[in-house]
Amino acid sequence: MEKHRVMILGTGPAGLTAAIYAARANLEPLVVEGNEPGGQLTLTTEIENFPGFEEGIMGPQLMDQMRRQAERFGAKFYTGYVTGVDLSKRPFTVTVNDEEQFEAEALIISTGASAKLLGIKGESEMIGHGVSTCATCDGFFFRGKRIIVVGGGDSAMEEATFLAKFASEVTIVHRRDTLRASKVMQERARSNPKIKWELNATPTAVISDGRKVNGLEVKDSKTGEVRVIETEGIFVAIGHSPNTSFLNGQLDVDAVGYIKTKGVSTATNVPGVFACGDVADAHYRQAITAAGSGCKAAMDVEKFLEGASVLDWTAIAEH
Numbered sequence: 106m107e108k109h110r111v112m113i114l115g116t117g118p119a120g121l122t123a124a125i126y127a128a129r130a131n132l133e134p135l136v137v138e139g140n141e142p143g144g145q146l147t148l149t150t151e152i153e154n155f156p157g158f159e160e161g162i163m164g165p166q167l168m169d170q171m172r173r174q175a176e177r178f179g180a181k182f183y184t185g186y187v188t189g190v191d192l193s194k195r196p197f198t199v200t201v202n203d204e205e206q207f208e209a210e211a212l213i214i215s216t217g218a219s220a221k222l223l224g225i226k227g228e229s230e231m232i233g234h235g236v237s238t239c240a241t242c243d244g245f246f247f248r249g250k251r252i253i254v255v256g257g258g259d260s261a262m263e264e265a266t267f268l269a270k271f272a273s274e275v276t277i278v279h280r281r282d283t284l285r286a287s288k289v290m291q292e293r294a295r296s297n298p299k300i301k302w303e304l305n306a307t308p309t310a311v312i313s314d315g316r317k318v319n320g321l322e323v324k325d326s327k328t329g330e331v332r333v334i335e336t337e338g339i340f341v342a343i344g345h346s347p348n349t350s351f352l353n354g355q356l357d358v359d360a361v362g363y364i365k366t367k368g369v370s371t372a373t374n375v376p377g378v379f380a381c382g383d384v385a386d387a388h389y390r391q392a393i394t395a396a397g398s399g400c401k402a403a404m405d406v407e408k409f410l411e412g413a414s415v416l417d418w419t420a421i422a423e424h
Contacts, residue, residue, distance in 0.1 A: 112199055114137050118393075118399065120381075126403030132406065137201055139187070152164055167392075190352060196209055213402045214356075250271075258285040261279070262294040269299040276334060279305075321334050347361065347383070364385045366379075
């Protein structure tokens with residue numbers, strides 16, 4: 106069984122930044138790519154809000170550059186995804202692809218969170234080409250256009266309100282006639298003159314010409330009538346699922362499944378296990394905040410491996 110000082114699980118902005126910092130600290134990290142190498146940014150086209158790229162950069166290109174930077178400093182990558190971990194004792198045991206096992210003195214978990222999709226015809230094919238799951242990431246590209254937000258919770262209201270700054274019109278589509286969103290968020294959306302409503306409308310298909318989105322097919326939840334709402338962009342805002350099922354309850358998580366960290370650190374309730382990026386962040390979900398937390402995780406790991414005792418580390422983490 107291969108033994109490593111540090112293993113990093115996931116290769117989004119958090120994991121790759123952690124790999125860069127850990128490798129530069131001579132920790133020789135082994136990075137497990139995951140079942141979506143590069144994370145959600147590989148599903149994004151142009152990124153304009155990541156600092157340092159004046160003209161913007163394509164999502165897959167940014168992830169490739171970050172990976173090569175980590176490799177330059179000595180990080181090693183393993184193709185596969187984590188199917189289980191044993192955190193009951195150190196060194197920890199990590200199982201990859203249900204068969205390979207590794208040991209690690211410390212773990213950085215950066216497995217991200219996956220946006221929930223509608224699962225309708227044409228949706229996955231048009232991700233990054235008119236269908237998006239992140240208003241903050243992609244809203245700018247829809248300036249002056251008609252767009253749809255699908256969802257009825259706080260996230261949908263927040264995304265619709267944000268997108269109204271750019272779009273000529275935002276239509277909220279929800280399958281029921283009542284919303285899950287808080288009263289405050291509903292009122293904010295309803296008071297915005299740019300926001301329209303299509304309730305009792307269940308999405309059934311994304312309509313496109315293969316290059317751009319033209320509309321969203323919906324079915325009336327009461328009458329069964331099927332029609333198409335014309336649009337130039339569709340934002341799916343029905344929540345995210347943190348990728349933590351492989352932990353089998355060995356770490357403290359919140360009600361949704363996001364890993365809890367201690368204080369301002371990335372430390373979890375298990376000494377030697379750290380979490381960063383979207384897997385521990387239900388709020389911001391940005392590439393730059395994920396990268397920042399990846400830096401913190403690598404620095405926290407370095408300090409831990411230098412010999413801080415469990416008690417000392419707990420004190421550090423909680424302040």
